[in-house]
Amino acid sequence: MTQQEIDLFDRMKLYGGPGRNRGNIIGFYPSDEFLRILTIEYNAEFASVFTMGINTHYLWVGTIDSILLPSAVNGNHEILIKHTHPKGTAQPSCFDIDWLFKAQKEGSPQTKSLILPIGKDRVSFNINTPYL
Numbered sequence: 064m065t066q067q068e069i070d071l072f073d074r075m076k077l078y079g080g081p082g083r084n085r086g087n088i089i090g091f092y093p094s095d096e097f098l099r100i101l102t103i104e105y106n107a108e109f110a111s112v113f114t115m116g117i118n119t120h121y122l123w124v125g126t127i128d129s130i131l132l133p134s135a136v137n138g139n140h141e142i143l144i145k146h147t148h149p150k151g152t153a154q155p156s157c158f159d160i161d162w163l164f165k166a167q168k169e170g171s172p173q174t175k176s177l178i179l180p181i182g183k184d185r186v187s188f189n190i191n192t193p194y195l
């Protein structure tokens with residue numbers, strides 16, 4: 064982990080862990096390792112999201128098997144760079160596919176995204192990837 068990531072992790076622990084189903088501006092691109100460590104620590108999905116227009120990095124926190132991301136905020140597209148699957152599922156869920164499909168319908172330039180399944184290598188998916 065980078066020093067920025069270690070500092071953020073320490074702050075999260077200090078405040079009793081991250082709030083669920085919300086996003087926070089972190090201002091940097093988080094590493095796969097950092098997202099995987101957070102996922103194991105808090106048993107929840109974590110997502111790295113880049114907001115176009117304001118060009119800022121967000122960290123989103125979901126639950127054990129879902130994450131509720133907006134596809135756009137104030138007219139700015141949200142780019143889902145990557146998200147974790149705590150249970151190690153190496154395929155997208157129907158919600159992952161639906162999210163990407165909806166984002167594209169709204170004009171997002173995003174064509175694919177990454178999943179970090181705990182215990183497995185990261186995988187890429189698009190709207191045509193078979194889902195679970």
Ligand SMILES: [Zn+2]
Pocket residue numbers: 146147148155156159178
């Ligand atoms: Zn997913």
